[in-house]
Amino acid sequence: MPEGPETGLTLVCGADRAATAAVAASLRGPRGVLVAPDLRGLGEGVVHRRMVDDDGACDAVLELAHGCVACTLREDLLPLLLRLARDPAVRHVVLLLDPGMEPEAVAEALHVLVPDGADAPVTEVLALRGVVGVVDAETWLDDAGGDDALVERGLGLTADDERTVAQMVVAQAEFADVLVVAGRCPTPWDRVRLEAVLDRLAPRAERLTVADPPGSAPEIAVELGAEIVTRLADLRDDARRGVPEDAHAPLLRGEPPLARDAGVSMLHVGHRRPFHPERLHTAIDVLLHGTIRVRGRVWVASQPEHVLWLESAGGALQIGVAGTWLAGSEDWDDVHDERRAAAALRWDERFGDREQQLVVLVHDADPAGIVEALDAALLTDEELALGEPAWRRFPDPFSHRHVDPCAELPGVVDEAFTEGER
Known part of the structure; x- marks a missing residue:
């Protein structure tokens, strides 16, 4: 079996620019x-980019024809990462994401x-x-449950x-392999609640607690960086390691605790x-108050062939199409083995693999x-007996989906109906 790439890449993300930058700096190390x-x-249409290596810092300014993250990646970051990968003097790259960049x-x-000019993605x-x-231990729980823009x-x-x-800080924590909880919670009770939320939101992530702000002292930064490197090298077998999961992956992967x-x-x-x-559509309101995260696959009667992906953070929610159900499909060979196996195990004589799965x-x-x-939003026995031709005629608020012409990055949701912030 051929060996993988020798040069490593670590992504660092967070909403607090100073704390996140200090953590990223602690990970660079020699030849990084x-x-x-x-x-x-x-x-x-302007992106500023700083690059730091053993010789010091270098700042660059990139002017884009279109101001979007996809253009930033294609025109600057991905080509730069490829150049660094080919440099024999570089052993490790740390990519510090702007707080507005979604890590997944x-x-x-x-x-x-x-x-352009490459024959494979960066991860090759x-x-x-x-x-x-x-x-940020002090503010994260309020941010994750709120609706501030x-x-x-x-x-x-x-x-x-x-x-x-909320959408940003929840996505950052949920996608992390190592979580650095920096600072102090307002009260011990807040700390307990924060830990309980993170246990369930990111059950596969290693977690480190740093009472003092990262970067507050050189010795703290060195110790923190060494500990993070150790944790990254010894992740659990089912850790994500920066690999996105599609809408059909198990929703409770990592076995989060279900007890209150x-x-x-x-x-x-x-x-x-x-x-x-x-x-x-009416029941969605209950999902946007007092919750941190809602994720899952939804089947609405008016769209019997479509898998809808529902995802919320705090008071903001999106629903989009995430492919089709296998029921009535002849494309079983085109889907992942894990999805085929799950569908076969849970196959229903009438509905096939169509079902509701939400966490x-x-x-x-x-x-x-x-x-x-949610129970009250299901079809009644009388409505169920009407059959699919009648279901398709139900008024459907989810049929009006928005497609962002600049959303060029691949993702599980190719069309999105935005319910908005409530």
């Missing part, structure tokens, strides 16, 4: 290169996109060791960036019958109320 894009000028989307680009020449996420915090990539802080702890619980909602589209991370809501609202 730190690459740090700053996208605060992206709306004007960047990782997928590293695995999929082939830059750089070994992606993992993702390090930095969590990124632009209100100065973190939006453009003036019309509609994403929320400090008012925090993880609900697993599963049903075989479809949702009524209008009643589900809801609750921190400040009544779990029973969420279950009750």
Whole structure:
């Protein structure tokens, strides 16, 4: 078997620029290169990028024809990473993501996109060791359950960036292989609740707690960097290691605790019958209050062939198409073995593999109320008896999906219906 790439790559992400930059700097080490894009000028088509190696720091300015993350990756970051991978003096690259860059989307680009002049994606020449996420202990729980817009915090990539802080900080923590919880919680109770949420949101991640801000002292930075490197080298077998998962992956991978702890619980909602589209649309409100994360596959009666992917963080939610159900499909050979096996094990004589599978991370809501609202959105026996031709005529708020023409990065959701921030 051929050996993998020798030069390593580590992604570092977090909402706190200073703390995240300090963690990234602690990981560079001898013969390492730190690459740090700053996208605060992206709306004007300008990207600032700092590169730090053993010889010092070098700043560059890139002007883009189109101000978007996809263009930044294609025109600057991916070609730069390929050049560093070919440099025999470089042994490790640390990519510090701007707070507005979603780590899973960047990782997928590293695995999929082939830059001009290359014959393979970046991960063919750089070994992606993992993702390090930095969590602000004082503010993260409030941010993750809220609905503040990124632009209100100065973190939006453009003036019309509609994403929320919750969407960003939850995605960063959820995708991390090592989580650095930096700073102090307001109270011991807040610390317990934060730990309970992270146990369920990122069960596969290694977790380090740093009471003092990263970078507050050189000895702290050196010790922290060495510990993170050790944890990355000894990740559990099912760690993500920067590999995105599609919408059909198991939702409870990593075996998060399901028992209630400090008012925090993880609900697993599963049903075989479809949702009524209008009643589900109404029930969505209950998912946006007192929850940190909702993720899963949804079947609405008016779209019997489509798998809908539902995902929320705090008060913001998106629903999009994530392919088709295998029921009625002849394309079984085109799907992953794991999905085929799961479908075969749970196959229903009438509905095939179509079902509802949702996980809801609750921190400040009544779990029973969420279950009750979702149950009430399912088709009644009378509606079920009408059959698919009648279901297709149900009024469907989810049929109006928005396609972003600049969303060129690959992802599991190719079309998105944005419910917005509530």
